Amino acid sequence: xxxxxxxxxxxxxxxxxxxxxxxxxxxxxxxxxxxxxxxxxxxxxxxxx
Amino acid sequence: xxxxxxxxxxxxxxxxxxxxxxxxxxxxxxxxxxxxxxxxxxxxxxxxxxxxxxxxxxxxxxxxxxxxxxxxxxxxxxxxxxxxxxxxxxxxxxxxxxxxxxxxxxxxxxxxxxxxxxxxxxxxxxxxxxxxxxxxxxxxxxxxxxxxxxxxxxxxxxxxxxxxxxxx
Numbered sequence: 001x002x003x004x005x006x007x008x009x010x011x012x013x014x015x016x017x018x019x020x021x022x023x024x025x026x027x028x029x030x031x032x033x034x035x036x037x038x039x040x041x042x043x044x045x046x047x048x049x
Numbered sequence: 050x051x052x053x054x055x056x057x058x059x060x061x062x063x064x065x066x067x068x069x070x071x072x073x074x075x076x077x078x079x080x081x082x083x084x085x086x087x088x089x090x091x092x093x094x095x096x097x098x099x100x101x102x103x104x105x106x107x108x109x110x111x112x113x114x115x116x117x118x119x120x121x122x123x124x125x126x127x128x129x130x131x132x133x134x135x136x137x138x139x140x141x142x143x144x145x146x147x148x149x150x151x152x153x154x155x156x157x158x159x160x161x162x163x164x165x166x167x168x169x170x171x172x173x174x175x176x177x178x179x180x181x182x183x184x185x186x187x188x189x190x191x192x193x194x195x196x197x198x199x200x201x202x203x204x205x206x207x208x209x210x211x212x213x214x215x216x217x
Contacts, residue, residue, distance in 0.1 A: 011214065014094055018091075019143055045087045048051055
């Protein structure tokens with residue numbers, strides 16, 4: 001049986017972070033943000049190759 | 050390797066390649082639109098369970114008329130199918146909402162899965178979430194293969210966490 005690790009507030013905070021991370025990733029792929037700044041924000045992309 | 054590029058390219062209508070960062074896939078359509086795909090590890094959404102956040106970007110300019118291209122869906126599904134076939138992988142997504150088009154994106158992504166179900170055996174399981182309250186509006190979801198051994202555990206985790214959103 002799975003037991004939640006979140007409260008409602010922490011879950012919403014996590015989802016807000018997901019949206020924020022995605023916005024930063026989009027800035028990166030659009031060339032508006034460097035790869036290093038993405039890493040500094042703690043956004044770790046999976047190594048694909 | 051999280052996705053086998055050669056394997057994807059054997060069946061994908063648009064050929065994917067690895068970006069210079071080694072962490073982003075790219076492909077270009079016949080209409081000249083570039084797409085980028087990345088996966089982010091997330092081990093704190095669910096307790097003790099790892100998921101990957103899926104992100105898809107296109108440089109389709111805002112305001113331009115969208116050109117429907119079924120080969121985009123086929124290419125993305127080749128990537129997802131390859132990714133999800135490895136080690137019981139599970140992905141989550143949340144639709145970008147900075148331009149107010151997140152509902153449209155969710156509907157489009159959902160229609161891709163509906164089309165896939167009609168074309169073949171039900172390959173994927175998708176659970177979509179829609180939420181709007183507390184100053185946040187989002188469309189999100191979880192996707193895994195229908196033969197994923199841990200499917201029920203992840204779906205239970207999603208259900209339990211989403212129950213929190215029902216709390217007043």
